[in-house]
Amino acid sequence: MNPLVEQLRHRLVVSCQAYPGEPMRDPDTMRRVALAVARGGAAGIRAQGLADIAAIRDAVDLPLIGLWKDGDDDVFITPTLDHALAVARAGAHVVALDGTARPRPDGRTLGETVAAVKERTGALVMADCSTLEEGVGAAAAGADLVGTTLAGYTAYTSKQPGPDLDLVARLATAIDVPVVAEGRIHRPEQAAQALRAGAWTVVVGTAITHPTTITGWFASAVAEAR
Ligand SMILES: CC(=O)N[C@H](C=O)[C@@H](O)[C@H](O)[C@H](O)COP(=O)(O)O
Numbered sequence: 001m002n003p004l005v006e007q008l009r010h011r012l013v014v015s016c017q018a019y020p021g022e023p024m025r026d027p028d029t030m031r032r033v034a035l036a037v038a039r040g041g042a043a044g045i046r047a048q049g050l051a052d053i054a055a056i057r058d059a060v061d062l063p064l065i066g067l068w069k070d071g072d073d074d075v076f077i078t079p080t081l082d083h084a085l086a087v088a089r090a091g092a093h094v095v096a097l098d099g100t101a102r103p104r105p106d107g108r109t110l111g112e113t114v115a116a117v118k119e120r121t122g123a124l125v126m127a128d129c130s131t132l133e134e135g136v137g138a139a140a141a142g143a144d145l146v147g148t149t150l151a152g153y154t155a156y157t158s159k160q161p162g163p164d165l166d167l168v169a170r171l172a173t174a175i176d177v178p179v180v181a182e183g184r185i186h187r188p189e190q191a192a193q194a195l196r197a198g199a200w201t202v203v204v205g206t207a208i209t210h211p212t213t214i215t216g217w218f219a220s221a222v223a224e225a226r
Pocket residue numbers: 015017067149150153182183184185203204205206207
Protein backbone atom coordinates (compact mmCIF):
# COMPACT_ATOMS: atom_id res chain seq x y z
CA MET A 1 0.00 0.00 0.00
CA ASN A 2 1.29 3.44 -0.89
CA PRO A 3 2.26 5.33 2.32
CA LEU A 4 0.13 8.32 1.42
CA VAL A 5 -2.92 6.11 0.89
CA GLU A 6 -2.09 4.37 4.17
CA GLN A 7 -2.06 7.77 5.88
CA LEU A 8 -5.68 8.30 4.85
CA ARG A 9 -6.94 4.99 6.22
CA HIS A 10 -10.11 5.51 8.27
CA ARG A 11 -9.53 9.24 8.33
CA LEU A 12 -11.42 12.33 7.25
CA VAL A 13 -10.55 14.31 4.13
CA VAL A 14 -12.14 17.74 3.83
CA SER A 15 -13.01 19.16 0.43
CA CYS A 16 -12.36 22.91 0.32
CA GLN A 17 -14.13 24.32 -2.72
CA ALA A 18 -15.98 27.47 -3.69
CA TYR A 19 -17.99 27.70 -6.89
CA PRO A 20 -17.72 30.23 -9.74
CA GLY A 21 -19.04 33.64 -8.74
CA GLU A 22 -19.14 32.89 -5.02
CA PRO A 23 -17.63 35.22 -2.41
CA MET A 24 -15.16 32.57 -1.20
CA ARG A 25 -13.90 31.72 -4.71
CA ASP A 26 -10.36 32.83 -4.02
CA PRO A 27 -7.20 30.75 -3.52
CA ASP A 28 -6.10 32.58 -0.37
CA THR A 29 -9.53 32.06 1.18
CA MET A 30 -9.41 28.35 0.36
CA ARG A 31 -5.87 28.17 1.77
CA ARG A 32 -7.20 29.58 5.04
CA VAL A 33 -10.17 27.21 5.04
CA ALA A 34 -7.75 24.30 4.53
CA LEU A 35 -5.59 25.50 7.44
CA ALA A 36 -8.71 25.77 9.60
CA VAL A 37 -9.95 22.24 8.82
CA ALA A 38 -6.43 20.86 9.43
CA ARG A 39 -6.68 22.25 12.97
CA GLY A 40 -9.96 20.40 13.36
CA GLY A 41 -8.46 17.03 12.53
CA ALA A 42 -8.67 16.71 8.75
CA ALA A 43 -6.14 14.11 7.59
CA GLY A 44 -6.23 15.27 3.99
CA ILE A 45 -7.54 18.05 1.78
CA ARG A 46 -9.40 17.93 -1.52
CA ALA A 47 -9.14 21.12 -3.58
CA GLN A 48 -10.29 22.38 -6.96
CA GLY A 49 -8.38 24.53 -9.44
CA LEU A 50 -4.69 25.02 -10.05
CA ALA A 51 -4.31 28.19 -7.98
CA ASP A 52 -6.11 26.71 -4.96
CA ILE A 53 -4.06 23.51 -5.21
CA ALA A 54 -0.78 25.43 -5.34
CA ALA A 55 -1.73 27.72 -2.44
CA ILE A 56 -2.85 24.83 -0.24
CA ARG A 57 0.14 22.63 -1.08
CA ASP A 58 2.47 25.41 0.10
CA ALA A 59 0.60 26.04 3.34
CA VAL A 60 -0.81 22.75 4.56
CA ASP A 61 1.29 19.70 5.27
CA LEU A 62 -1.35 17.05 4.52
CA PRO A 63 -2.05 14.73 1.60
CA LEU A 64 -3.69 16.81 -1.11
CA ILE A 65 -6.24 15.49 -3.59
CA GLY A 66 -6.52 17.93 -6.49
CA LEU A 67 -8.98 18.28 -9.32
CA TRP A 68 -9.83 20.77 -12.03
CA LYS A 69 -13.48 21.20 -12.88
CA ASP A 70 -13.81 22.42 -16.44
CA GLY A 71 -16.59 22.64 -18.97
CA ASP A 72 -20.29 22.02 -19.02
CA ASP A 73 -20.09 18.61 -20.64
CA ASP A 74 -20.85 15.35 -18.89
CA VAL A 75 -17.19 14.83 -18.08
CA PHE A 76 -16.14 17.87 -16.08
CA ILE A 77 -13.91 16.66 -13.24
CA THR A 78 -10.34 16.85 -14.58
CA PRO A 79 -11.74 15.94 -18.00
CA THR A 80 -8.54 15.39 -20.03
CA LEU A 81 -4.99 14.17 -19.58
CA ASP A 82 -3.72 17.74 -19.94
CA HIS A 83 -5.93 18.85 -17.06
CA ALA A 84 -4.68 15.93 -14.97
CA LEU A 85 -1.02 16.69 -15.66
CA ALA A 86 -1.58 20.34 -14.73
CA VAL A 87 -3.25 19.31 -11.45
CA ALA A 88 -0.25 17.14 -10.57
CA ARG A 89 2.20 19.89 -11.51
CA ALA A 90 0.29 22.37 -9.34
CA GLY A 91 1.17 20.19 -6.36
CA ALA A 92 -1.56 17.59 -5.86
CA HIS A 93 -0.34 14.30 -4.42
CA VAL A 94 -3.45 12.62 -5.80
CA VAL A 95 -5.15 13.63 -9.04
CA ALA A 96 -8.91 13.18 -8.85
CA LEU A 97 -10.47 12.66 -12.26
CA ASP A 98 -13.67 11.46 -13.87
CA GLY A 99 -13.71 7.70 -13.42
CA THR A 100 -16.73 6.94 -15.57
CA ALA A 101 -16.65 5.17 -18.91
CA ARG A 102 -18.18 8.17 -20.73
CA PRO A 103 -16.26 9.57 -23.72
CA ARG A 104 -13.62 12.03 -22.60
CA PRO A 105 -13.07 15.31 -24.46
CA ASP A 106 -9.55 14.30 -25.54
CA GLY A 107 -10.63 10.87 -26.78
CA ARG A 108 -8.38 9.01 -24.33
CA THR A 109 -9.69 6.10 -22.30
CA LEU A 110 -9.67 6.14 -18.52
CA GLY A 111 -6.92 3.50 -18.55
CA GLU A 112 -4.71 5.52 -20.89
CA THR A 113 -5.25 8.62 -18.77
CA VAL A 114 -4.46 6.91 -15.47
CA ALA A 115 -1.33 5.26 -16.89
CA ALA A 116 -0.04 8.52 -18.36
CA VAL A 117 -0.60 10.49 -15.13
CA LYS A 118 1.24 7.89 -13.10
CA GLU A 119 4.12 7.51 -15.56
CA ARG A 120 4.62 11.19 -16.21
CA THR A 121 4.06 12.73 -12.78
CA GLY A 122 4.36 10.10 -10.05
CA ALA A 123 1.07 11.36 -8.60
CA LEU A 124 -1.57 8.92 -7.48
CA VAL A 125 -4.99 8.82 -9.12
CA MET A 126 -8.44 8.91 -7.55
CA ALA A 127 -11.26 7.90 -9.91
CA ASP A 128 -14.54 9.70 -9.23
CA CYS A 129 -17.26 7.17 -10.08
CA SER A 130 -21.04 6.89 -9.96
CA THR A 131 -21.75 3.14 -10.18
CA LEU A 132 -20.35 -0.21 -9.14
CA GLU A 133 -19.40 -1.05 -12.74
CA GLU A 134 -17.46 2.20 -13.07
CA GLY A 135 -15.61 1.52 -9.82
CA VAL A 136 -14.67 -1.97 -10.98
CA GLY A 137 -13.51 -0.50 -14.30
CA ALA A 138 -11.49 2.22 -12.59
CA ALA A 139 -9.78 -0.30 -10.32
CA ALA A 140 -8.88 -2.38 -13.39
CA ALA A 141 -7.64 0.80 -15.09
CA GLY A 142 -5.08 1.30 -12.31
CA ALA A 143 -6.70 3.93 -10.08
CA ASP A 144 -5.18 4.09 -6.59
CA LEU A 145 -8.44 5.20 -4.97
CA VAL A 146 -12.03 4.82 -6.15
CA GLY A 147 -14.56 7.39 -4.99
CA THR A 148 -18.35 7.52 -4.99
CA THR A 149 -18.11 11.24 -5.82
CA LEU A 150 -20.34 11.12 -8.90
CA ALA A 151 -23.13 8.90 -7.54
CA GLY A 152 -26.27 10.92 -8.20
CA TYR A 153 -24.47 13.28 -10.57
CA THR A 154 -24.54 11.23 -13.78
CA ALA A 155 -27.56 11.01 -16.07
CA TYR A 156 -28.02 7.32 -15.22
CA THR A 157 -27.81 7.52 -11.40
CA SER A 158 -30.37 8.98 -9.05
CA LYS A 159 -29.54 11.46 -6.37
CA GLN A 160 -30.50 10.45 -2.87
CA PRO A 161 -30.68 13.11 -0.17
CA GLY A 162 -27.83 11.44 1.72
CA PRO A 163 -24.66 9.58 0.73
CA ASP A 164 -24.85 6.42 -1.38
CA LEU A 165 -23.70 4.06 1.37
CA ASP A 166 -25.01 1.09 -0.55
CA LEU A 167 -22.57 1.88 -3.37
CA VAL A 168 -19.76 2.27 -0.83
CA ALA A 169 -20.53 -1.19 0.57
CA ARG A 170 -20.84 -2.85 -2.83
CA LEU A 171 -17.60 -1.29 -4.07
CA ALA A 172 -15.72 -2.25 -0.92
CA THR A 173 -16.72 -5.88 -1.47
CA ALA A 174 -16.00 -5.88 -5.19
CA ILE A 175 -12.57 -4.25 -5.47
CA ASP A 176 -9.22 -4.40 -3.72
CA VAL A 177 -8.57 -0.70 -4.30
CA PRO A 178 -9.42 1.58 -1.33
CA VAL A 179 -12.90 3.08 -1.60
CA VAL A 180 -13.47 6.75 -0.83
CA ALA A 181 -16.95 7.66 0.38
CA GLU A 182 -17.73 11.09 -1.01
CA GLY A 183 -20.88 13.03 -1.78
CA ARG A 184 -23.67 14.37 0.44
CA ILE A 185 -22.14 13.26 3.74
CA HIS A 186 -23.77 15.95 5.82
CA ARG A 187 -23.60 14.63 9.36
CA PRO A 188 -20.84 13.05 11.47
CA GLU A 189 -22.82 9.83 11.93
CA GLN A 190 -23.01 9.44 8.14
CA ALA A 191 -19.21 9.65 7.99
CA ALA A 192 -19.01 6.91 10.61
CA GLN A 193 -21.56 4.81 8.71
CA ALA A 194 -19.47 5.16 5.56
CA LEU A 195 -16.46 3.67 7.33
CA ARG A 196 -18.58 0.87 8.72
CA ALA A 197 -19.83 0.23 5.17
CA GLY A 198 -16.22 -0.41 4.15
CA ALA A 199 -14.87 2.97 3.10
CA TRP A 200 -11.14 3.49 3.43
CA THR A 201 -11.50 7.25 3.68
CA VAL A 202 -14.39 9.70 3.94
CA VAL A 203 -14.47 13.02 2.09
CA VAL A 204 -16.77 15.75 3.37
CA GLY A 205 -17.13 19.06 1.56
CA THR A 206 -20.32 21.10 1.72
CA ALA A 207 -21.23 20.35 5.34
CA ILE A 208 -17.87 21.71 6.54
CA THR A 209 -16.70 24.25 3.99
CA HIS A 210 -19.72 25.71 2.19
CA PRO A 211 -21.33 28.29 4.49
CA THR A 212 -23.94 29.37 1.95
CA THR A 213 -25.43 25.88 1.81
CA ILE A 214 -25.13 25.29 5.56
CA THR A 215 -26.81 28.62 6.26
CA GLY A 216 -29.58 27.64 3.86
CA TRP A 217 -30.25 24.48 5.88
CA PHE A 218 -30.68 26.51 9.05
CA ALA A 219 -32.62 29.31 7.35
CA SER A 220 -35.11 26.76 5.94
CA ALA A 221 -35.57 25.13 9.33
CA VAL A 222 -36.19 28.50 10.93
CA ALA A 223 -38.60 29.50 8.15
CA GLU A 224 -40.55 26.25 8.56
CA ALA A 225 -40.84 26.80 12.31
CA ARG A 226 -42.12 30.35 11.99
C1 LIG B 1 -20.38 16.13 -8.06
C2 LIG B 1 -19.27 17.12 -7.83
O1 LIG B 1 -19.03 17.98 -8.63
N1 LIG B 1 -18.56 16.97 -6.69
C3 LIG B 1 -17.48 17.85 -6.37
C4 LIG B 1 -16.21 17.15 -6.42
O2 LIG B 1 -15.17 17.55 -6.10
C5 LIG B 1 -17.71 18.77 -5.21
O3 LIG B 1 -18.59 19.77 -5.68
C6 LIG B 1 -18.27 18.19 -3.90
O4 LIG B 1 -18.41 19.26 -3.00
C7 LIG B 1 -17.40 17.12 -3.28
O5 LIG B 1 -17.52 15.94 -4.02
C8 LIG B 1 -17.76 16.77 -1.82
O6 LIG B 1 -19.09 16.41 -1.72
P1 LIG B 1 -20.07 17.13 -0.70
O7 LIG B 1 -19.91 18.58 -0.91
O8 LIG B 1 -21.45 16.63 -1.07
O9 LIG B 1 -19.65 16.71 0.69
